[in-house]
Ligand SMILES: Nc1ncnc2c1ncn2[C@@H]1O[C@H](COP(=O)(O)OP(=O)(O)O)[C@@H](O)[C@H]1O
């Protein structure tokens with residue numbers, strides 16, 4: 001047992017924790033915006049995957065990071081608008097729409113990958129660009145703290161900035177107020193002339209862009225290549241983080257960190273030769289445990305208030 | 308005051324809903340600038356439909372709209388608001404978790420740079436609320452407001468949008484007499500400021516007190532326009548209903564017997580731990596109609612849910628006919644001869660897409676006559692359905708039609724049929740005549756009195772003051788989850804008196820309230 005703790009309380013672990021958390025934070029923030037407008041976007045997994053591939057392809061064809069960024073975001077937006085069109089305009093059930101997007105993404109990415117590279121597994125054979133790592137001037141020289149917090153990928157720092165941007169958007173701007181109103185009582189919003197469908201389109205697009213960033217992080221930061229199915233359920237974990245954080249940006253940020261902690265832990269435990277299946281189960285078991293503790297706590301505090 | 312000038316005119320409005328209901332039939336309707344114009348008619352007459360057409364929420368099948376003499380094309384609420392028309396819906400259109408200010412500025416937010424200018428928003432809100440004497444806390448969340456306050460927010464919402472023509476759809480239906488008085492004062496203030504108001508109501512005394520002219524519609528057709536001062540209440544009511552009706556319930560004095568529902572020290576918390584029912588004790592006896600009065604949202608729903616087994620409670624005890632219902636399932640409680648006419652008939656009362664006959668046997672499906680070795684006895688069910696339809700005078704093509712094709716009153720009769728035919732001892736009736744037409748209301752009230760005459764207990768929850776005072780033998784008043792009054796003889800109580808207890812302005816002494824326990 002002590003071996004585990006020495007791993008956990010190491011600088012490397014904290015550094016890795018932040019690395020693993022980044023995509024979940026980005027995508028979960030997207031899920032928050034969507035959820036607040038009253039839409040559960042179950043196509044996040046597929047949206048991430050598409051952006052992960054097209055970001056790589058954009059940087060390969062455009063020979064630079066910027067074309068990659070643009071194509072990645074654009075592809076995520078196209079997929080999101082597709083979801084929005086089917087769900088909002090054609091009024092298809094969101095579980096169906098989401099599943100369709102995810103299935104489509106899984107197939108399409110492999111197909112396009114093979115067309116471009118001739119391989120079905122990874123994009124290792126083509127030269128793509130990654131987002132740079134950033135050393136933060138003063139912070140990087142502080143022992144331990146600097147080692148943990150400095151030197152991360154640009155997108156990691158962007159995720160933190162975006163946390164505040166999303167909070168600002170939702171709680172301080174007219175658009176945010178409208179998103180929240182539409183999500184909670186669409187009839188009320190409609191009765192003061194707010195176009196409900198248009199607001200949801202916007203929310204789904206914002207969510208798409210964030211999911212795109214999360215996807216690109218995987219193939220252009222976490223790893224330098226695209227690999228098939230590389231999202232590995234992170235889209236769904238982000239949705240779970242959004243639900244656990246009750247669609248509140250700070251709460252969701254914390255939930256994302258919790259999930260990432262177990263994800264990171266599973267990396268270490270594999271080193272300790274604990275079966276991979278057990279380890280992969282842990283984030284989910286942690287969710288169930290978390291929710292159970294949460295509801296027990298709530299029941300208790302209810303009773304306390306009462307007596 | 309200059310001579311009268313027309314603010315708006317609707318011409319030849321006809322509305323056929325997709326399900327074939329003709330809600331408006333060639334209606335003409337005209338309102339003058341600066342008047343309070345009543346639009347009256349029974350439930351289902353088509354008042355709300357007409358106003359939704361004016362507000363752009365429904366498209367007319369035929370007809371034209373003129374504002375200040377110009378023909379206009381109103382496609383959606385934004386168009387209507389731009390033309391100066393505002394509608395306060397019968398069911399409030401507010402976002403519960405947002406603050407008053409946020410609800411008010413929604414869609415017209417003042418901005419400073421990218422962000423909402425919160426200071427300016429608050430200033431705008433407090434300015435307009437002072438000007439028209441509509442005082443609400445701008446920072447309170449909607450979910451914490453009383454119904455009366457929510458209504459103020461709704462009115463402010465339209466005023467803030469620069470509306471000149473204000474429509475109120477049955478604004479007094481959910482208010483206490485005191486709140487109604489306040490509303491009337493505010494509306495008169497608005498009238499003298501030059502606003503045009505359309506006031507929908509079927510309460511004639513209100514129309515008499517407040518309005519200048521009245522348009523009456525019946526079955527989707529205009530029955531005439533009158534100066535309120537030159538037409539009698541009898542005349543109006545005859546035009547609305549088409550015949551003379553008696554809504555006063557005839558009943559003899561009650562003869563209460565043994566305890567049927569015993570509630571002791573009952574406390575119910577909501578999900579966030581707020582008490583919704585606080586230490587409530589009472590006894591409802593056999594052979595009486597036991598009324599629960601109160602403004603909606605003061606614990607009535609939680610209390611009924613607890614008694615019927617649909618919702619839990621945190622402490623105290625409930626006994627139905629001597630059975631302590633703690634831990635008992637809804638079915639066990641119902642088998643103890645309890646019936647329930649729920650508040651929301653569309654959600655809890657029926658299965659909308661099943662036939663009438665399937666709805667009436669829904670609670671009897673375990674019985675041997677209808678169910679042999681797990682198979683339904685369809686011919687018995689059909690015969691029973693027919694019997695119920697006849698006995699409860701449900702007007703329908705056959706008992707096999709989907710129940711949601713019926714009107715509200717007839718749906719309620721089906722609910723009544725199911726609940727009263729299971730030979731109950733205790734009937735929980737929650738808002739039994741809400742949204743039900745006059746004829747069916749009469750019928751339902753008579754049935755309930757009939758049950759009580761047979762020595763059964765009727766537990767009546769109603770926010771309709773006339774109903775609760777007219778039907779109940781004894782009654783309690785709930786305010787913020789507490790009993791504020793017990794009246795052993797409901798016939799001795801006036802609406803004003805009841806209103807004071809409903810608003811929490813007055814409260815009886817503990818000793819007086821304890822009389823409700825009957826021990
Ligand atoms: N959305 C709808 N679809 C079908 N029928 C409706 C709809 N809304 C109302 N109706 C029907 O139209 C008639 C008029 O209803 P409404 O305008 O609400 O009457 P009122 O406001 O006078 O009580 C009723 O018979 C009602 O059942």
Ligand SMILES: [Mg+2]
Pocket residue numbers: 351354355356397476477
């Ligand atoms: Mg109506």
